[in-house]
Amino acid sequence: MKALKSALAAATFLATAGMASATDLEVTHWWTSGGEAAAVKVFADAFNASGNNWVDGAIAGGGNARPIIISRITGGDPMGATQLNTGRDAEDLIQAGLMTDLTELAEKEGWADFIRPSKLLDSCKFEGKIYCVPVNIHSFQWMWLNRSVYESNGLAVPGNWSDFVSSASALREKGVIPLAVGGEPWQINGMAGVFMVALGGVDLYKAINVEKSADAAGGAEMTKVFEAIAAARGMVDDGFVGRAWNDAANMVITGKAGAQIMGDWAQGEFSVAGLTAGKEYDCLPGLGVHPVLDTGGDAFFFPKPAGDKPDVVKAQLEMASLLVSKQVQVDFNLKKGSLPIRGDIDLAAANGCMQKGLKILEKPENILPSGEQAWSSDTQGQMEDLWVEFFNDPDMSVADAQGRYVEIIKTAN
Numbered sequence: 270m271k272a273l274k275s276a277l278a279a280a281t282f283l284a285t286a287g288m289a290s291a292t293d294l295e296v297t298h299w300w301t302s303g304g305e306a307a308a309v310k311v312f313a314d315a316f317n318a319s320g321n322n323w324v325d326g327a328i329a330g331g332g333n334a335r336p337i338i339i340s341r342i343t344g345g346d347p348m349g350a351t352q353l354n355t356g357r358d359a360e361d362l363i364q365a366g367l368m369t370d371l372t373e374l375a376e377k378e379g380w381a382d383f384i385r386p387s388k389l390l391d392s393c394k395f396e397g398k399i400y401c402v403p404v405n406i407h408s409f410q411w412m413w414l415n416r417s418v419y420e421s422n423g424l425a426v427p428g429n430w431s432d433f434v435s436s437a438s439a440l441r442e443k444g445v446i447p448l449a450v451g452g453e454p455w456q457i458n459g460m461a462g463v464f465m466v467a468l469g470g471v472d473l474y475k476a477i478n479v480e481k482s483a484d485a486a487g488g489a490e491m492t493k494v495f496e497a498i499a500a501a502r503g504m505v506d507d508g509f510v511g512r513a514w515n516d517a518a519n520m521v522i523t524g525k526a527g528a529q530i531m532g533d534w535a536q537g538e539f540s541v542a543g544l545t546a547g548k549e550y551d552c553l554p555g556l557g558v559h560p561v562l563d564t565g566g567d568a569f570f571f572p573k574p575a576g577d578k579p580d581v582v583k584a585q586l587e588m589a590s591l592l593v594s595k596q597v598q599v600d601f602n603l604k605k606g607s608l609p610i611r612g613d614i615d616l617a618a619a620n621g622c623m624q625k626g627l628k629i630l631e632k633p634e635n636i637l638p639s640g641e642q643a644w645s646s647d648t649q650g651q652m653e654d655l656w657v658e659f660f661n662d663p664d665m666s667v668a669d670a671q672g673r674y675v676e677i678i679k680t681a682n
């Protein structure tokens with residue numbers, strides 16, 4: 270009888286101990302499209318399998334989610350973990366000491382040895398300590414084309430931007446919208462950044478985004494970028510204002526439009542729609558002109574819990590460790606359409622577009638600093654507003670727009 274009692278006591282202890290280690294973490298993010306939801310589920314399933322509990326806190330749209338996330342943390346109502354962009358989104362929160370320090374874990378697991386390019390981890394650092402974990406590499410420098418739309422209309426599938434421009438009117442005559450665009454500020458701003466590299470060249474991009482040169486911003490090379498945006502204005506449909514990026518992607522997927530210039534998260538939508546890279550759709554990194562990638566992307570941050578909650582911090586560290594683990598990195602990035610933050614995993618399952626991206630990443634000279642890491646949120650906002658105004662107003666001249674752009678660069682921080 271005594272043995273039975275002690276066995277029951279032990280079982281009860283283990284059960285409660287096991288339950289005690291199961292911690293709820295509310296996780297905020299803005300991954301609500303089909304492809305994004307499929308990808309974030311990989312993270313949630315992995316965290317739940319670790320014996321903890323992922324409480325999903327999805328908020329649609331980065332522009333909505335970011336201020337909500339930041340104000341909750343500054344307001345003393347922190348979530349357990351949150352996605353934000355790699356870069357300066359959480360700069361003030363980190364400097365205010367509101368984020369859990371991941372340095373000990375990062376050093377124990379050797380993150381610096383396998384996270385590449387190293388600037389992804391650098392953008393998580395403040396005063397030598399690490400406060401976020403990069404989870405993917407996204408680049409805006411992509412154009413997505415519906416191959417079938419061109420082939421079924423007897424047109425060659427464009428191999429670069431100028432091919433695309435030359436066949437745009439023929440496509441429109443066939444009743445197909447040449448370029449699918451969503452009118453949200455970050456989308457127009459992102460497209461402008463793609464033109465800057467693809468048409469202006471890497472040197473122009475760096476002169477502006479790294480050296481912050483007002484001369485480069487006002488120069489002839491940059492004029493070509495404004496002219497391309499003006500040309501793109503003529504290739505869209507009237508319904509672009511306010512359109513979500515994944516709805517624009519869906520126009521290409523369903524053949525309503527020929528192409529979209531969008532970050533590689535769009536590939537997650539093609540994958541969920543069952544389309545195959547190189548077959549029904551294709552991809553042009555750097556618009557097929559300058560195949561380079563900006564290395565923006567996403568990172569997870571772990572706000573310090575309100576009050577002393579060691580179980581929450583323990584679960585935060587368990588999640589951080591999972592997100593950079595090899596298998597989770599492979600499974601997540603294949604669904605997200607992004608590239609993994611570690612160079613030591615087997616991505617044989619990667620599709621043709623991801624393979625193009627991995628090839629480009631092999632050469633450091635092909636890697637650009639993403640705008641998110643270069644500009645403060647305020648400067649980024651001013652640029653977005655200008656691009657949106659220029660794209661929406663056909664009466665706004667290239668000269669006027671470029672003049673205002675120079676002023677923004679002159680006062681940028």
Ligand code: GAL
Nearest residue numbers: 299300331354407534566567
């Ligand atoms: C970006 C984010 C991507 C994707 C995209 C569209 O900021 O890095 O993961 O979600 O927004 O929502």
